Each structure stands twice: as structure tokens, then as C-alpha cells.
Amino acid sequence: QSVLTQPPSVSGAPGQRVTISCTGSSSNIGTGYDVHWYQQLPGTAPKLLIYGNTNRPSGVPDRFSGSKSGTSASLAITGLQAEDEADYYCQSYDTSLSGWVFGGGTKLTVL
């Protein structure tokens, strides 16, 4: 069971908008530690998608955006494209565990 909770799957048609939630607690997201998001395409290593809650690394399209509030965070993807089909993971730091924690991952299907 993951410390950060994500929906197992989300789906949307091309061009639509989807959001992926990441729910934590007062020992991780709620303490003020940043949330980071990773995209994992099939058969490849995870790639940083959003860092510091809202920031996009160079090269990541502005169709991807992140937000954080209280003990939760969200990833939004607008203008869905077929190549967005992947697994998405949130990550933060947990003070009780004294370590990095990941969400369980969300599989995005583009219909």
C-alpha cells in the first residue's frame, strides 16, 4: 500500500483534459514538502514531468501542469494526445518514514 494515493487509472479522448490526484497526509505533502510528477512510457525509465509542485522542466509541453493544496496535489493534462498514454507517478518526502515516497501510479489511457 502506497503512502501517496493515486487513482489506478484515468482515461480521456484526444483533445480532452484529464486530472490525476495524489493524496498524502500531514507527514508528507501536508508538511510542505514539494510534490514531483514522473511520466513512465511503456518499457522505459521514469522521466521528470513536474517538479516543485508546479514547475515544468525544459522540453515538457505546457499541456502538463501541476498544483498542490493542503495534503493533496494534482496533475492536469490538457489537449490529450496519443503519446501521453503512460503511467504517471507522484513523489514527495515523508517525515515519519524519513524517506522518499511514491504514489501507486496512474495509468492514462487515450481513447
Add this chain to the structure above:
Amino acid sequence: QVQLVQSGAEVKKPGASVKVSCKASGYTFTNYAMHWVRQAPGQRLEWMGWINAGNGDTKYSQKFQGRVTITRDTSASTAYMELSSLRSEDTAVYYCARGSYCSGGSCYSGGRLDPWGQGTLVTVSS
């Protein structure tokens, strides 16, 4: 560009140990932390631990404490992860990932992991 290149796939018997390497290039190796994360087939990412590549300080996940050892060779800009007493449940892809910038002997807790190595498949089977 910043790049992490890992060693090749391994097949081990239960009870054995495995040591995976991660060679860094494109940045000053000793200025950053290096993390290890694993992913069992079809499963989520699981953080194992990290090393301050500058001074060698380590921190391990409670789950792996006592079985995992993370080291580094600064002359080779390479980090290593050794996992002992292997069992079938340890079959997974093991990733290294660069962590936070370290300064004054300490690294920021909670930073992002970027970039990641390509992964090393470790198969534990009798």
C-alpha cells in the same frame, strides 16, 4: 548532458547478492545525491535509499535496511547498489536517479529525482 548509465541485466539464485552500478556523466558527481528505486513487474516505484556522493553518507528505506548497501567510487563517478539475501520477490528493474544538490556535507531532503538511469533488470530464480 547529464546521463546515468547502469550495468546490464543479472540473473541470481535465491540467497545470493547482486551489485548494480550507475555511472554518471555531464555533471560534478560529488555535488549531488544518488538514489536507488526499484520496480517489480507491473508494480509501483519503490524507493530504496540514497547516498551523498560527496561524503558517502547513506540513508536506507526501513524495508531494505540490513539488506541493501549503497556505495560510490568518486574517481569513477559511479554509484553502486548491492542487495543481499535475494528472494524471488526481489525480481525487479532497479533504477538509479540523481537527487538533490548537496552542500556543506548535507543534501536537501525531498528533492526531485532527475535524471534516471535506463534501469537494470535483476531476476531471482532457482
